[in-house]
Amino acid sequence: MARQYWLFKSEPDVFSIDDLASRPEQREPWDGVRNYQARNFMRDQIKKGDLVLFYHSNCEPPGVVGIAEISGEARPDPSSWNPKSPYYDPKVKPGEARWLMVEVQFKEKFSKIVTLDTIKSDPKLKDMLVARRGNRLSITPVTEKEFQHICQLGR
DNA sequence: GCCAACGTTGGC
DNA sequence: GCCAACGTTGGC
Numbered sequence A: 001m002a003r004q005y006w007l008f009k010s011e012p013d014v015f016s017i018d019d020l021a022s023r024p025e026q027r028e029p030w031d032g033v034r035n036y037q038a039r040n041f042m043r044d045q046i047k048k049g050d051l052v053l054f055y056h057s058n059c060e061p062p063g064v065v066g067i068a069e070i071s072g073e074a075r076p077d078p079s080s081w082n083p084k085s086p087y088y089d090p091k092v093k094p095g096e097a098r099w100l101m102v103e104v105q106f107k108e109k110f111s112k113i114v115t116l117d118t119i120k121s122d123p124k125l126k127d128m129l130v131a132r133r134g135n136r137l138s139i140t141p142v143t144e145k146e147f148q149h150i151c152q153l154g155r
Numbered sequence B, C: 001g002c003c004a005a006c007g008t009t010g011g012c
Helices: A017-021 A036-044 A116-121 A144-154
Strands: A005-010 A027-030 A051-056 A063-076 A100-115 A139-142
Touching: A005 A063, A005 A144, A017 A027, A017 A051, A017 A063, A017 A100, A027 A063, A036 A100, A036 A139, A051 A100, A051 A144, A063 A116, A063 A144, A100 A116, A100 A144, A139 A144
Parallel strands: A005 A051
Antiparallel strands: A005 A139, A027 A100, A051 A063, A063 A100
16 A cells, blocks of 8 residues: 555653654654544554654644654554553453554654644645644544645745 | 533433 | 533644
8 A cells, every 4th residue: 555644643741753753763652542533543544654744732833843654553552551651541451452552753853843823824734634623633644745745844 | 721622421 | 322411632
């Protein structure tokens, strides 16, 4: 299948693109996703080699700050079973693979943030799901055109 | 910090 | 299976 493109949201206070860039090998499991639609994207569609727009949410300004690549496909998210984890889900039985995670690898940090404002006001980007009012999905598909255009704006 | 929009839960 | 109540997200 052809490479696909995604947008991953993260709160920079919790995990920022700089955090990813400073990890050993610049890789990190994308754990803590607790939404079925986002999980299904990971389970069914997100493949090694896919490219990811790294989006900072809940901050000033919200926007796309760089690029990562999928370096590992879906596997069970162990934070589901860890009572110490902020992502602990008591409804999940030990060993039940209800929640999944993929692994991301740092690729690039943009020289400038492509802000949500920019996305909303750009005719080529305004249809992106992240620009939709009330959208809470943390993983959303992105078209190749949108991806390329964002890269142009960020570099 | 506020609060609208959304997804999930659980009583019925 | 409906839907009100609740908790969370995330822009502002």
